[in-house]
Amino acid sequence: MSGSRSLRSGLGALRPDAFGVDPAGARMERIRRSPNFADGVFQNPLGARTRPTGSMLEFAKVYFRKEERVLRSPSGTIPVHPTTFADLAREPASGLRLTWMGHSSVLAEIDGRRVLFDPVWGDRCSPFAFAGPKRLHPVPLPLAAIGSVDVVVISHDHYDHLDLPTIKALAGTDTVFAVPLGVGAHLEHWGVSPDRLHELDWNETTKINGISLTATPARHFCGRGLRNQQHTLWASWAVAGPEHRIYHSGDTGYFPGFKDIGAGHGPFDATMIQIGAYSEYWPDIHMTPAEGMQAHLDLQGGRPHGVMMPIHWGTFNLAPHAWTDPAEWGMDAAEEAGQAFATPKPGEPFEPAGDLPTDPWWRPVAGPIARPWRRTKPVVSASVPVPAALDLSGER
Numbered sequence: 001m002s003g004s005r006s007l008r009s010g011l012g013a014l015r016p017d018a019f020g021v022d023p024a025g026a027r028m029e030r031i032r033r034s035p036n037f038a039d040g041v042f043q044n045p046l047g048a049r050t051r052p053t054g055s056m057l058e059f060a061k062v063y064f065r066k067e068e069r070v071l072r073s074p075s076g077t078i079p080v081h082p083t084t085f086a087d088l089a090r091e092p093a094s095g096l097r098l099t100w101m102g103h104s105s106v107l108a109e110i111d112g113r114r115v116l117f118d119p120v121w122g123d124r125c126s127p128f129a130f131a132g133p134k135r136l137h138p139v140p141l142p143l144a145a146i147g148s149v150d151v152v153v154i155s156h157d158h159y160d161h162l163d164l165p166t167i168k169a170l171a172g173t174d175t176v177f178a179v180p181l182g183v184g185a186h187l188e189h190w191g192v193s194p195d196r197l198h199e200l201d202w203n204e205t206t207k208i209n210g211i212s213l214t215a216t217p218a219r220h221f222c223g224r225g226l227r228n229q230q231h232t233l234w235a236s237w238a239v240a241g242p243e244h245r246i247y248h249s250g251d252t253g254y255f256p257g258f259k260d261i262g263a264g265h266g267p268f269d270a271t272m273i274q275i276g277a278y279s280e281y282w283p284d285i286h287m288t289p290a291e292g293m294q295a296h297l298d299l300q301g302g303r304p305h306g307v308m309m310p311i312h313w314g315t316f317n318l319a320p321h322a323w324t325d326p327a328e329w330g331m332d333a334a335e336e337a338g339q340a341f342a343t344p345k346p347g348e349p350f351e352p353a354g355d356l357p358t359d360p361w362w363r364p365v366a367g368p369i370a371r372p373w374r375r376t377k378p379v380v381s382a383s384v385p386v387p388a389a390l391d392l393s394g395e396r
Contacts, residue, residue: 016127017164017189017190018126018127018159018164018224019127019224019225020157020162020185020186020189020190020224020225021185021186021189022185022231023182023184023185023231023232024185027182027184027185027199028231030181031181031182031231031233034181034201034233035201036201036202036233040230041230041231042182042222042230042231042232042233042234044219044220044221044255045217045218045219045255045257046219046253046255046256046257047284048219048220048221048253048284048285049282049283049284049285050220050221050282050284050285071322071323071367072317072320072321072322072323073136073317073323074136074137074323074362074365074366074367075365075366075367076364076365077137077365078136078137078314078346078362078365079345079361079365080137080138080140080345080346080347081140081344081345081346081347081348081349082140082347083099083140083141083145083347083348083349084141084145085141085145085146085147087349088107088109088146088147088349089147091109091112092109092351093351093354094351094352094353094354095110095111095112095241095243095244096108096109096110096111096243096244096246096269096270096351096352096353097109097349097350097351098246098270098272098309098342098344098349098350098351098352099140099344099347099348099349099350100309100311100344100346100347100348101119101139101140101346101347102120102135102137102139102140102314102315102346102347103118103120103125103160103311103312103313103314103315103316104117104118104120104155104160104161104248104250104251104272104274104311104312105117105118105119105120105121106118106248106272106309106311107146107149108239108246108248110211110239110241110244110246111210111211111241111242111243111244112210112241113150113151113208113209113210113211113241114147114148114149114150114151115149115150115151115152115153115211115213115239116146116149116151116152116153116175117153117155117237117248117272118153118154118155118161118162118248118250119143119152119163119166119167119170120160120161120162120163120166121139121142121143121163121165121166121169122163122164122165122166123135125158125159125160125163125316126159127159127164127224132159133160133316133317133318134316134317135315135316136314136315136316136317136323137314137315137346139346140346140347141347143166143169143170144169148173148174148175149170149173149175150175150176150208150209150211151175151176151177151178151198151208151209151211151213152170152175152176152177152178153177153178153179153213153237153239153248154177154178154179154180154183155180155218155234155235155236155237155248155249155250155251156180156183156218156220156222156232156233156234156235156250156251157183157186157222157223157224157232157234158222158223158224158251159224160316160318161250161251162183162186162224164190167186167187167190167192168190168191170192171187171190171191171192172191174196175196176196176197176198176208177192177196177197177198178198178200178206178208178213178215178237179197179198179199179200180199180200180201180215180232180233180234180235181199181200181201181215181232181233182199182222182231182232182233183199183232183233184197184199185232186224186232198213200213200214200215200235201215201233202215202216202217202233202235203215203216203217210241210242211239211240211241212239212240212241213237213238213239214237214238214239214240214265215233215235215236215237216235216236216237216238216247216261216265217235217236217255217257217261218234218235218236218249218250218251218252219252219253219254219255219257219284219285220234220250220251220252220253220285220286221234221285222234234250234251234252235250236248236249236250236252236261237250238261238264238265238266238268240265244269245265245266245267245268245269246268246269246270246271246272247261247265247266247268247270247271247272247299247301248271248272248311249271249272249273249274249287249292249295249311250274251274251277251285251286251312252274252285252286252287252295253283253284253285253286253287253291254287254291254292254294254295256298258294258295258298258299259298259299261298261299262298262299262300262301263300266299266300266301267300267301267305267306268299268300268301268305268306269305269306269307269352269353270301270306270307270308270309270342270352271295271296271299271301271306271307271308271309272309272310272311273287273292273293273295273296273308273309273310273311274286274287274292274310274311274312275287275288275289275292275310275311275312275313275326275329275330276310276311276312276313276314276318276319276321276326277312277313277318277319278291278319278321278326279319279320279321281320286312286319288329289310289326289329289330289332289333290329290333292308292310292330292333293308293330293333293334293336293337293339296308296339297337297339302337302339303338303339303340306340306352307340307341307342307352307356308334308339308340308341308342309341309342309343309344310326310327310330310341310343312326313326313327314326314327314346314362315346322366322367323362323366324362324363324366324367327343327360327362328360330343331343331360340352340356341356341358342356342357342358343357343358343359343360343361344357345357345361
């Protein structure tokens with residue numbers, strides 16, 4: 001009997017709805033007509049290996065090595081800014097304010113509108129309540145404490161960007177959603193009505209409450225289930241208000257198309273760029289901090305106009321590198337390139353036009369900082385090298 005109870009308990013912790021559903025019907029017909037869909041799957045703007053390269057046994061040895069595991073988690077409590085509803089209720093003086101909620105979740109207040117990118121309030125980015133990467137720090141404030149949001153933007157359907165409990169909570173509000181083509185199938189399955197969905201292919205734009213949101217290309221992949229059909233698109237996002245422009249990278253490897261996005265939608269007052277979870281085992285689908293800085297420059301996000309804020313780091317353990325390496329390497333890359341680099345604590349609001357948060361708040365709980373990028377060749381895509389000016393592999 002006890003074995004049966006344990007089995008039922010384990011099954012109860014599985015959230016089958018979390019896998020979502022595959023697109024079908026008219027949605028699938030629209031996908032088939034997309035210029036970015038060929039041979040039965042969505043295609044990258046530049047060829048990308050979406051499966052780990054090299055031996056998985058080698059990867060497992062590195063990933064589970066005790067000395068490496070220690071570096072992938074903080075040695076103490078990560079400081080979280082005590083954000084309050086009152087903090088967010090005050091209008092930003094400059095018209096643009098960003099609040100990093102951890103990982104890739106960002107509340108952007110732009111020209112009187114509120115955009116919530118990739119909200120993940122769950123404890124784990126996984127279909128299971130008992131397994132999968134767990135948060136290294138709590139969410140800065142309850143989802144309900146954020147207040148009303150004009151639009152929720154999703155970059156792609158991986159678990160660390162599209163979170164079932166968060167979406168179900170937001171489905172009970174009157175906010176609308178801007179998502180890449182095909183991702184709307186998951187949201188409808190979870191209770192979001194079709195009339196609240198703006199589902200975009202690359203280079204399509206929708207206007208919501210006076211701001212323009214454009215799904216721009218990215219170099220990544222998709223999928224939530226064991227049988228991944230590659231039938232949902234991944235995207236980065238360019239958002240423009242009457243006075244300001246911002247960019248959210250989602251997940252992406254480096255590719256030359258950043259220059260086209262910058263030319264078409266920049267210059268940007270702020271870019272939110274993925275710089276964590278990189279590895280030589282998947283060099284085409286995530287950027288290193290040096291590649292992220294080059295993307296920021298390509299996007300026309302650089303000085304004297306804009307600020308780069310790193311995302312996709314510090315909240316979940318998703319790669320072999322130390323949890324602080326993205327921030328440390330990112331700071332070095334910014335200094336090398338002479339660029340403004342904001343490092344807010346989770347939950348710390350700031351205005352890109354004002355005083356930037358630059359305190360290395362992670363160091364007191366970081367453990368030893370080895371700076372491996374100073375000793376070895378940076379982890380970059382073999383097909384798209386980082387310019388020499390941003391190659392931080394040399395000893396200093």
